[in-house]
Amino acid sequence: MASDVLRVLLVEDNPAEAELVRDALSRARGERFVVEHAGRLQAGLDRLVANGFDVVLLDFSLPDSVGLETYERLRERAPWVPVVILTNLDDEETAVRAVREGAQDYLLKRELASGLLVRSIRYAIERFRAEQALKNSENRYALAVQGANDGIWDWDLAGGTAYFSPRWRAMTGCDDAASTVEAWFERVHADDLRGLQDALDAHLAGDEPHFEHEHRLRDAAGGYRWVLARGLAVRDGGGTPARMAGSLTDITDRKRAEERLLHDAFHDALTELPNRSLFLDRLGLALEQSRRHKRISFAVLFLDLDRRKPRHDSLGHAAGDALLVEFAGRLRGCLRPGDTVARLGGDEFGVLLTEVDGPEDATRVAERIQELLRQPFAVGSTEVISTASIGIALGAAGYERPDDILRDADTAMYRAKAAGRACFQVFDQAMHSSVAALLRLEMDLRRAVERNSFVMHYQPIVSLLDGRIVGFEGLVRWVDPERGVVLPDRFISVAEETGLIVPIGWWVLAETCRQVRLWQGSFPVSPPLYASVNISGKLFGQPDVVERVWRIVEETGLPATSLRLEITESVLMDHGDVALRVLSELRALGVQFSVDDFGTGFSSLSYLQRFSYDTLKIDRSFIAGMADKADVGAIVQSIVGLGNVLGMNVVAEGVETPAQLARLRAMQCPSAQGYWFSRPVDREGAELLLHTGQAW
Ligand code: C2E
Ligand code: MG
Ligand code: MG
Numbered sequence: 001m002a003s004d005v006l007r008v009l010l011v012e013d014n015p016a017e018a019e020l021v022r023d024a025l026s027r028a029r030g031e032r033f034v035v036e037h038a039g040r041l042q043a044g045l046d047r048l049v050a051n052g053f054d055v056v057l058l059d060f061s062l063p064d065s066v067g068l069e070t071y072e073r074l075r076e077r078a079p080w081v082p083v084v085i086l087t088n089l090d091d092e093e094t095a096v097r098a099v100r101e102g103a104q105d106y107l108l109k110r111e112l113a114s115g116l117l118v119r120s121i122r123y124a125i126e127r128f129r130a131e132q133a134l135k136n137s138e139n140r141y142a143l144a145v146q147g148a149n150d151g152i153w154d155w156d157l158a159g160g161t162a163y164f165s166p167r168w169r170a171m172t173g174c175d176d177a178a179s180t181v182e183a184w185f186e187r188v189h190a191d192d193l194r195g196l197q198d199a200l201d202a203h204l205a206g207d208e209p210h211f212e213h214e215h216r217l218r219d220a221a222g223g224y225r226w227v228l229a230r231g232l233a234v235r236d237g238g239g240t241p242a243r244m245a246g247s248l249t250d251i252t253d254r255k256r257a258e259e260r261l262l263h264d265a266f267h268d269a270l271t272e273l274p275n276r277s278l279f280l281d282r283l284g285l286a287l288e289q290s291r292r293h294k295r296i297s298f299a300v301l302f303l304d305l306d307r308r309k310p311r312h313d314s315l316g317h318a319a320g321d322a323l324l325v326e327f328a329g330r331l332r333g334c335l336r337p338g339d340t341v342a343r344l345g346g347d348e349f350g351v352l353l354t355e356v357d358g359p360e361d362a363t364r365v366a367e368r369i370q371e372l373l374r375q376p377f378a379v380g381s382t383e384v385i386s387t388a389s390i391g392i393a394l395g396a397a398g399y400e401r402p403d404d405i406l407r408d409a410d411t412a413m414y415r416a417k418a419a420g421r422a423c424f425q426v427f428d429q430a431m432h433s434s435v436a437a438l439l440r441l442e443m444d445l446r447r448a449v450e451r452n453s454f455v456m457h458y459q460p461i462v463s464l465l466d467g468r469i470v471g472f473e474g475l476v477r478w479v480d481p482e483r484g485v486v487l488p489d490r491f492i493s494v495a496e497e498t499g500l501i502v503p504i505g506w507w508v509l510a511e512t513c514r515q516v517r518l519w520q521g522s523f524p525v526s527p528p529l530y531a532s533v534n535i536s537g538k539l540f541g542q543p544d545v546v547e548r549v550w551r552i553v554e555e556t557g558l559p560a561t562s563l564r565l566e567i568t569e570s571v572l573m574d575h576g577d578v579a580l581r582v583l584s585e586l587r588a589l590g591v592q593f594s595v596d597d598f599g600t601g602f603s604s605l606s607y608l609q610r611f612s613y614d615t616l617k618i619d620r621s622f623i624a625g626m627a628d629k630a631d632v633g634a635i636v637q638s639i640v641g642l643g644n645v646l647g648m649n650v651v652a653e654g655v656e657t658p659a660q661l662a663r664l665r666a667m668q669c670p671s672a673q674g675y676w677f678s679r680p681v682d683r684e685g686a687e688l689l690l691h692t693g694q695a696w
Contacts, residue, residue, distance in 0.1 A: 007052065008035045008121070011044035011074075012059040012086065020112050021057060021086075028118040041065040041073065048078045055121050056083045058103075060091050067091065071098040082128030084120055086112075104128055151248035153231070155181055157204075157241055168248055171227065173220025189216035189224055196229070204233055204241050211246065214255075226255040268343040270321055271328035279342035279350045283402035286354055290395050298395040299362035301351035302344075302409035303331075303369065306387045306422060319379045323386065326379075330372050335365070350406065359394055359426055366390045366424040387422035389413050394426070411435050442494055444480060449503050453479050456511050457680035460689060461532060461651060461673045464665050467696040469689065471530035471564070472519075473673065474512030475680045476504065492536075501536045506548065509533050513556040513563065515683065520562065523690045532564045532594065537571035541578070546585045553589075560590035564615060568596050572611055583611055594651070599639065608646065616643050620654020620674070626663060633663070640669045661696070 008025065012018045018037050025033040036051070038044035041062045048056070056078075060070055074083060085106035087095040095106035104124035107117060151168025155161075162181050164174060174183050188196055192215035203211035211231040216224040231246020266278035274282070286298040305327070324347070331341045331349060340352040351369075356362055369390065376383035391413025393405050412427035419425065448454065458472040478486040495501040516531035523529065539545060553560050565586070572579045583593060594615035595608070599622055608616075618639050625632035636652070643650035652664050655674030664672055677696055678689060 004030075005032050005034055006054045006121070006125070008033050008055055008057060009044060009047060009051075009053045010035055010037045010057045011041060011062065012037065012057070013039045013062050014059070015039075017059070017086075017109055017112075020109075021117070024112050024117045028115075031118070031122070039063075041070055045074065045077050048074075048081065053081055055125055056081055057086055057121075058083055059086045060094060060098075061088075068094050068097055068101075071101065071103055075102060080132075082124045084124050152245070153181075153184070153248060154243065154245040156243055157233075171219070171225070171248060171250055172217055184217075187218045189218070192216050203231075204244070206239070211244070214251065225250055225252045227251060271325050271343050273328050273332070273349075274340060274342040276342065276344045276350075279340060279344065279352065280402045280406065282340045282352055283405060286352060286395060287399060287402055287405070297355060299353045299356045299359075299365075300393045300395070300405050300409045301353070301362065301366060301369070301424075302391040302393070302406065302413040303349040303351065303388045304390075304413055304417065305347035306389055306417070323377050323379050323384060326377050327373075327386070330375075331369065334368055334372055344406075350409070356394070359392070362392045362394065363424065363426065366392060370422065370424070389416040389422065390424035391416055392424060392426045408432060438494065441491065442498055444483075445478070445491055445494060445498070445500055448478055448480065449500050452507065454504065454507065455479055455682065456508065456515065457682055458512075458515070458686045459673055459680040460678050460686070461530075461671055462677050462696055463671050464661075464669055468525070469529070469694070470525075470527075470671065471532055472512075472516060472686060473532040473534075473566070473680075474508060474515075475534075476508050496536055496538055499538065501538045502542065505536050505539045506552075509535075509549070510552045510556060513552055513558040516562065517556050517558040519687070519690060520558070528559070528562055530562045530564055530592075531558060532566055534596065535565045535567050535571075537567070540567070540571055540582060545582055546589075549586060549591065550589060553591075561592070564592045564594050566594045566596040566617065569598070580611065587612075597653075599635065608642075613648060615649040615651060617651045617653050617673075618669075623652050623654045623660055623664075623674070624656070626660060636664075636669075637667050640664075640667050643670075644668075 010018055010021055012021065022035050022037075025035060036047060036053075038047060039062075041064050044056070044058075047053075056074065058070065058074060060067060062070060065073060071083065071085065082104045083098075083102075085095045085098050085103050086109055087106050088109055092106070092108070095103075099106060104127055105120045107120055111117075151171050152163075152165035153168055154163040160181075161179050162184070163179065164172075164183075168174070172184065172187055174187070185193065185196070196213050196215050199208070199211060199213040202208040211233070212228070214226060214228050217227050219225050228249045228251045229246060230249075231244050233241035234243040234245070236242050266275055266281075267273065268275045283300065290297040305324075324343075328341070328343065328349070331351070335341060335351065335353075338354045340350075342350045342352075344350045351365070353362060353365060369388065373386055373388055376385050391409045391411065393409035393412060395405060399405050408427040408431070411431050412425040415431060416423050416425040455477050457475045457477055459475060460469040461471045461473060462468065463470045476488055478491055480486055492501065495504055512531045512533050516529055520528045542548070549563075549565075550560075553563060572583075587593070592614040593611070594617050595613050596617050597619040598616045600619045616639060618636060622632055622636050622639075626636055640650050642648075650670055652660075652669050652672040653674065655661055655664065655672045655676045657676060660674075661672065661676060678685075681689070
């Protein structure tokens with residue numbers, strides 16, 4: 001015992017019996033008892049509140065209380081103290097009931113004399129403490145369960161019954177009567193039931209050490225909540241599961257957050273449409289399905305809103321976004337539920353049509369979308385009309401990856417755009433091979449640059465005053481082992497796009513300068529022959545363009561004044577102030593400039609003046625058109641006149657007939673170039689012309 005002094009409250013109205021008790025306790029060995037005595041129940045209760053007693057000895061027939069009620073009142077007032085009942089033979093039965101209700105023991109008063117009393121008190125105190133400890137731990141457990149917000153279930157596998165904690169019932173909305181696992185299962189979402197069964201079976205069969213499963217459960221309101229169920233089976237000696245118990249945790253919030261994250265990862269924030277990843281994912285599914293069913297069953301539409309930049313510049317960012325949102329809404333509205341609309345980026349949208357029987361199904365949707373766009377968009381206070389170019393790819397056999405279908409729809413969209421916007425194109429294999437051909441061209445061109453598989457051809461520029469050669473335009477050719485001689489029209493644009501024009505262009509410049517310098521030596525004329533070289537806008541954008549041109553001039557020994565760089569009008573427009581600076585720095589070194597293909601671009605007089613070129617090259621389309629169209633002749637005449645006024649040289653390009661030549665002479669055009677004089681020729685060809693002193 002914790003302390004050797006035990007405090008006893010004796011509630012007993014009979015003084016003689018009270019004396020007996022005192023006597024018995026005073027004779028005890030081991031413990032020392034301090035006994036306080038109360039003659040009535042009320043007096044006993046009053047003392048109990050004030051003093052810390054270790055045990056109460058309670059008589060059952062007191063002046064103010066008799067029988068079981070006596071115990072109950074005491075219990076209620078002081079549940080923390082163990083009670084031993086003192087009884088006479090006639091109410092032994094009542095005493096037994098008191099013990100059932102929580103009294104520790106009862107003693108017949110006639111046994112008091114023996115050592116029984118002391119032993120009974122000792123046990124009463126000990127048993128009471130043990131009970132109290134157990135109760136505390138049970139309470140703690142109950143509190144923990146409540147705090148963790150988990151529901152508890154306990155399933156008797158053999159009997160088929162189950163216990164569900166109040167929290168479990170609150171979560172599931174099961175009424176209090178439910179006590180079988182069916183009450184649980186019938187609330188599980190139909191899509192999750194199989195998984196739950198499988199997880200349970202796996203654990204019961206011993207395949208899984210723990211049971212753990214997430215599923216949706218219908219709650220009292222009829223909505224679904226996500227729960228995590230966990231549990232363990234208790235097995236008998238033979239390993240057969242007899243019971244299974246576990247917890248149920250509400251994970252709805254976590255699930256919602258996860259779903260939100262997942263949603264955000266696969267949707268466009270502005271329009272809320274699926275994004276490119278999700279679109280490709282759905283496309284992959286459609287592809288797989290059509291592969292299994294072996295027929296065209298889907299189509300992809302690639303949409304691009306036309307004229308993005310001008311619209312953006314005039315409307316501003318926010319209004320541009322509002323238009324996209326509105327457009328997304330309209331798109332969604334005009335498709336069937338099984339179809340997917342996605343924003344692929346910028347102004348690009350993708351539509352996946354499922355269950356398509358043929359191309360007409362897809363083109364009909366494309367028409368509908370364009371119809372949809374004819375309605376103006378209300379953006380802020382104004383109305384805007386937008387058009388879209390649409391490319392269509394049909395999910396025909398032969399596609400391996402979703403990316404390929406999207407790429408083909410994209411290619412078709414570009415065709416649609418090139419064909420004049422606001423229309424659609426269905427992808428066909430010819431487009432594919434042209435794309436593939438372009439790719440191959442690019443690869444081969446790269447290799448050509450590495451191996452320098454280029455040669456220069458030269459076309460004479462002739463003075464119309466005396467018919468003699470005054471200079472040569474260098475024109476590059478690509479000599480490919482398979483393709484043969486490839487003309488610039490076939491590869492310059494690819495070279496520009498890929499940046500390969502930069503190494504090619506520097507080589508062309510150096511090679512032409514070197515060659516013309518040699519000819520200046522062997523064929524001296526006055527003024528010396530000049531070299532005319534086409535310069536791509538890409539070269540103009542290079543930071544060291546002035547230095548490099550200068551270095552080439554120095555290294556080849558060609559006088560800077562014998563070099564004419566041909567640029568088109570658009571180059572200067574695109575490069576603005578930088579071009580102006582480069583131009584004036586090179587002009588300061590003596591280099592001259594020609595506007596190539598004059599008349600086909602902007603033909604802006606203000607640009608002409610601002611950049612002060614030395615030469616205008618009239619595009620060959622004007623020379624070709626001169627004969628049949630009077631106004632074209634007039635244009636050529638006025639360009640020649642313009643050159644005169646501005647003090648510029650003029651070269652007529654593409655002269656093919658003596659009639660054209662005569663006409664130009666009559667207009668007093670100072671110089672010309674064209675097949676009539678000579679096609680572009682290689683070095684030997686050019687030298688032959690120079691050698692014979694050919695004059696036209
Ligand atoms: P361009 O600078 O206007 O060159 C004249 C083009 O007209 C040359 O075509 C030439 O062969 C062709 N031509 C000359 N006389 C006649 C004629 O009487 N009738 C017809 N129908 N055509 C004639 P080419 O060599 O195929 O070059 C085409 C274009 O490629 C050139 O047009 C030029 O813009 C570009 N280019 C050629 N070489 C280079 C180069 O080295 N660098 C750059 N950046 N571009 C080049
Ligand atoms: Mg040219
Ligand atoms: Mg030209």
